Amino acid sequence: MAGAWARQENAPAGAAVTVEREVSPLGRLGQIWHGAPESTLSLAVVLRPSLPPEEADVAWLVAGLGAMGGAEAMTDRELSVWWPDAVVDADDQVMATTKAEVQLGPGEVRSAVISLRLDLEQLGLRTEQRDDLLEAVLRAVDEASASLADGPDALATAYERRCRLLGKRLKLRLLPKGETRGVARGVDRSGRLELASATGMVERITVDMLREFQVV
Incomplete structure (x- = not known):
């Protein structure tokens, strides 16, 4: 739904779609999300970053930092990003997964739709906290996306600083x-x-x- 919306010229950056239950919750390369529907927050957000095609993967960084930042804002846990599509805890347990679908135009990224799935149970959150988690994630996505106004360097540095893969x-x-x-x-x-x-x-x-x- 968000992907079709983004392909329309009037789809605004930051527009979000949430779903209560997904028929086929698939991530990157068709990976299945195994979280129970009642304890999963699933959302998609439209981005319209000013980026050349060769920097399209930056959308994955926005998604990762958005999921991580939102989850941390709702818990007392320090989390990490796991390039390119996950958020993990200190034991490398997956707390969230992400996906970015990018639409390219002539010499630019026209839009990107990032999909995020967060496991409330793994995060230690109650089902009734889903809406609060949604607001926290949207704020974190907006903050990460806004940092691209000055180019992707600061965003990439922030992602790199929290990436648990480094050194492995x-x-x-x-x-x-x-x-x-x-x-x-x-x-x-x-x-x-x-x-x-x-x-x-x-x-x-x-x-x-x-x-x-x-x-x-």
Whole structure:
């Protein structure tokens, strides 16, 4: 619904859609969300960032920081982002997942729809706190999106600072095929994961290059 709305010229940035129950709650690459409907907050938000196509993955950073910031505002827990599409706790348990669908125009990102799913039970929140969590998430998304007015550098730095993958050795399976290994070194201003090899070479991984990865 939000995707169709965003494709219309009058869909405003910040417009949000929430659903009580999803028939097929799918994330990136069709990954299934396993949270119970009654303890899940599901929403989609329209973004209209002023970005070139090569920085489209920045929408994933907005989604991650929005989900994390909203969840932290409602709990006493310190959470982290897990590039590209999750929010985790100190034990790497998934608290939320995100997805970004980007529509490109000539030389620009025309719109992005970010989908966020948060598990109230995992966060220690009651079902009746769903509306308060929604407001907190929307505020955090708005704050993250607003920071793009001066370019994506500050947003990428904020994401990188809270990214739990950094310093971990990873094995990545890539699309359409192949794999690569290295240590997660950072997240750049385009939203790409920086992977450092044993020889010091740095490979930059876009979200659409990634099939899956393992911490090894």
